[in-house]
Amino acid sequence: MKGTKIEVGRMGGPGRAGRLTGSERRRQIVRVAASLFAEKGFVATTTRELAAACGVSEAVIYKHFSGKEELFETVLRQKMAEVDVSPYLESLPSDISLLDAFRAVAGRILDIGLGDPLIQKLLLAATIAGSPEAQKLYLSWRQPFTDFLEKRIRRGIDQGEVRPVDPVLTARAFIGLVNDCVLNCNLYERFGFGDFNKENSISNNVPIFVRGIAVDGKIGS
Amino acid sequence: MKGTKIEVGRMGGPGRAGRLTGSERRRQIVRVAASLFAEKGFVATTTRELAAACGVSEAVIYKHFSGKEELFETVLRQKMAEVDVSPYLESLPSDISLLDAFRAVAGRILDIGLGDPLIQKLLLAATIAGSPEAQKLYLSWRQPFTDFLEKRIRRGIDQGEVRPVDPVLTARAFIGLVNDCVLNCNLYERFGFGDFNKENSISNNVPIFVRGIAVDGKIGS
DNA sequence: TTGTAGTTAGTAATTGCTTACTCATTCGCG
DNA sequence: CGCGAATGAGTAAGCAATTACTAACTACAA
DSSP: OOSOOOOOOOTTSSSSTTOOOHHHHHHHHHHHHHHHHHHHOTTTSOHHHHHHHHTSOHHHHHHHOSSHHHHHHHHHHHHHHHOOOHHHHHTSOTTOOHHHHHHHHHHHHHHHHHHOTHHHHHHHHHHHHTOTHHHHHHHHHHHHHHHHHHHHHHHHHHTTSBOSOOHHHHHHHHHHHHHHHHHHHHTSGGGTOTTOOHHHHHHHHHHHHHHHHBOTTSSOO | OOSOOOOOOOTTSSSSTTOOOHHHHHHHHHHHHHHHHHHHOTTTSOHHHHHHHHTSOHHHHHHHOSSHHHHHHHHHHHHHHHOOOHHHHHTSOTTOOHHHHHHHHHHHHHHHHHHOTHHHHHHHHHHHHTOTHHHHHHHHHHHHHHHHHHHHHHHHHHTTSBOSOOHHHHHHHHHHHHHHHHHHHHTSGGGTOTTOOHHHHHHHHHHHHHHHHBOTTTSOO
16 A cells, blocks of 8 residues: 555654654554554555554554454444444434434434544444454444434334334335445445535435325425 | 365366366356455455365466456456346336336345345455446446436426435435345344345335325325 | 366565564662 | 663564465376
8 A cells, every 4th residue: 555644653752752652652553553444454454554654663563452453353442432323312302303303313324424434444344354343333333323213213103193114124224325325425435426415415315204204294394 | 264165176077077177167266256255355365265265276266367356357347247237227118107116126226236245245345455347346236226216206307296306316315225225134144134024125115215205196105 | 299277386575473672761779 | 969770662673374476397188
């Protein structure tokens, strides 16, 4: 990989100029590793490359991690910790309208997914590499949204505002639609998705879905 | 990778038992390579592994391909040739109903995507590996469906049966929803998608979408 | 004898990882 | 206060194994 961007330590740190403290270095390594693992996958990212991108020798990686695999798992766990969508969902009003619920979910997925492309790319990398963290990352990324919408759809059916659709299939479908937008923007962006606009996408797609599940006349668009 | 499945040649072929003809061997190598590249990606798949899975030595690979990269490009091109959805779309009646159009597209994507998981996995592998074939495979996999639905939606708007939704965004959203099902079944199947049922998915999701874009009262469910 | 399909034994380069060492800073003791 | 020891962050050099790939050779059928 050419043109590796080297993140060097700050000047005036502990001792020699350019040196980082141990924990600073560890954080840097994890940050740089996340980027490279997300872009190239686990195997295609070499420890030489990781070290070079951090501006240190390979041995430094092994001062902080037992091996490449532990570094990868650490990256995945940290990314998982960053992706906690539950507080956001819990902050939504419990009597949220159907339209607002779908809009909020779509907006959040797009905000997070587009704001931090590494999430989805690391999920792919972890899944392909067969990492045990992959499933956790997958579930932490999707499950809260799916559960939230499933609940809201069930309540809508109970209250007569939603047709008897399958709540699980419907929630998954909508989450899938939004995640596909994220996937295209993050992974396939050079294949013709440079024109993606979040607001346009939400404005167009959310009403389609909400009208599609609503009992006739119950929900205005 | 343990437990590599070896495809040995047939007994009673040319000359020595177990030997294949040149073209048979080439086809076998491509088939086996498709499977391994799809599962592990380009870099993580070694030529040693490829040869072992074919039951030959590595040098045989180089009797048929100039190198690993050429083999990969060959795999991608062949898969692209296998994925030709245009004939199917062209076989659909030109006055197809909205519901039938969406249903046909969803059915086809699911049939192909689930019937041949390698398509999507190779697309991912090619994209991550930065292969020039990746964009072609991406477009050949998605563009025909997107174009077809976009056209049908435009006609629906013109004819007053579809609300003034954005045809491109809407088509992409629906294709995305279906492709996400395929992605989940193919890549994330061990994370809780073993229960996917194609007919249920279509029966639930297609009407939602069609009702969502239809002018009120124009389309029954 | 020739052609075909294959193998063996190798190459140079790369990989993940280790170890002995360096150097600057800090600390503690006399 | 000065000096030596300890510490922390890092490097250079190297390891064994693996990698993509090659060249010379083998064996058998036609």
